[in-house]
Amino acid sequence: MNAMTKTELRELSYAEAIREAMDIALASDERVVLMGEDIGVYGGAFQVTGDLVEKYGTDRVMDTPISELGGAGVAVGAALTGLKPIFEFQFSDFAALAMEQIVNQAAKVRYMLGGSVSVPLVMRFPAGSGTGAAAQHSQSIEAWLGHVPGLKVLQPSTPEDAKGMLLAALEDPDPVMIFEHKILYKMKGHVPEGYYTTPIGKAAIRRPGKDLTIVATSMMVHKAMAAAETLAAEGIDAEVIDLRTVRPMDRETVLASVRKTGRLVCVYEGVKTLGVGAEVSAMVAESDAFDFLDAPIVRLGGAECPIPYNPELEKAVVPQVPDILDAARNLAKGRI
């Protein structure tokens, strides 16, 4: 019955939502090309590009050789001269092979040339741990790129944002780096039909609350939401902020929340030291919101080691729901 489908919200997986965004972009703009390793008939290592090559052909869904540095550089050169490439790294870890082109070229060329050019380039990075892929296929390196002026760095946590932020990135004249958590690819959620954009640089309040603020990124947003439900049953009302953009960071949303709650936990999967949570904490500490704090800021981040293979170790080195619960309870009960 048609009546039923009308009342139900359409659901797509995170990977399907990204594919739909790329499909819309390919259909509406001849300048858009997809580039990456095994994104054609294979469909991408995580089946994100899927069957797009059948619809758009190998000229627009281009398999690159296993040449991350060269491939990234080709995308930079193409973006400088009229194309709008979406470049997929097979794993975000492989960006290490291409840092020269990302950091020294894509990020800087507009500035170095006095603003006479722009680089409308989108790069996609499957990121994060939890797949048993060990140290070279599991990192969260958004802070590396977040440290580079000239780049914009996104971490969508829902299917709706994954589509909307990719379309926003394509409208953006500057290089935009999108980190997609691999565990999220299969997660389903409501995704609006057709074209829309999710703003870059704007955090989302996923759950309003008054007792403490949890600022989370990517996969950690879902862990924070799960923790918040448990906390609510205990009478602790947590506000969960999905940062969504690492650079430029949404200062206003975070500070307003801290002014309201007086307590802050930052949860992120990247290595704790010098990570995204360090920046969030410093942002609060340097602002008037500091005066509203009733307790020290707590950071929960990745352990100071590479991601291990053993599944129990792998879980242990990134924040989990119990870690968030412990931190939140201690903060709320004034133990910190």
Add this chain to the structure above:
Amino acid sequence: MADTLVETNAPYAIRTYSPEQLKDALRKMFLIRKFEEGAEDSYMRGLIHGTMHLSIGQEASAVGSCMSLTDADKITSTHRGHGHCVAKNADLGKMFAEFFGKETGYCKGRGGSMHIADPSKGNLGANGIVGGGLPIAVGAALSAKRLGTGAVTICFFGDGANNEGAFHESLNMAAVWKLPVVFVCENNKYGMSTSTARSTAVKNIAERAAAYSMPGVTVDGNDFSAVTEAVDAAVARARAGEGPSLVENLTYRWRGHSKSDRNRYRTKEEISEWMERDPIVAMSNLLVAHKILSEAEVAGLEEQATQVIKDAIEFAAASPDPRIEDATRDVYTEGAAA
């Protein structure tokens, strides 16, 4: 009249280009030489605070390689890139202003010597990273092919870059995708202090073309006509959709790598020997021998170039510095999320 006395055994450049074009080529070679000398002199006088990489001795390679390009065609250049800018019709005043760090410079004083670019003339820019421009050139060629612009990209790089991974990845992709790009290696024998003999497993860098199934040719990079003949053929091949080529121009930089160079890795004899093979003298002789210019006209071109550079330096020196409050401008595009 030149056209009534077509010499069928004359060098390629003489047979192919009009007297006006050849005269213009020599004019640009003089401009490069005078630009570099002016830069060196300005440095000595404390007007330039960074370092510089001078291309004196390499003028035939820069100008000869760009002979068959139009403004629609692209180039990517290197840290030793002043000559490429001039060959691609850059404004000398804006070049010097950039060198002096002025707001009127090509990059508004933000880039300096190693980042001069002029996208309006197809010059995508010099590069401070050895090999940095190679994949970017391939990307420009990809755009040309996808968008059907018919443009060709010349990718200038030095002998040092031929040992970077970016070189190998770029040549491979250009060949696999049959892109309209010409890789022009300016082999001046040394990557900073390390000679190609000590750094490179092949005798001629052009041999590496074979690994990527593209034509590779080594020419005397100080012989304007030889450079032009080789690069024109590669450009024509690229334009015809037949894919990339590699041309190696054997040349020599008379000056050191940069201002820190004490020239300990080469002999005075070697430098003198190459100075005897001055590409500008050779080009002048060629044009005089073929009656395209008189010796007085050659001298006139040199004088003219000296004056252009003098004016350019005056323009640069008189130009305003960028404003401190604009230091973070142009990191992102204005109006976009930042």
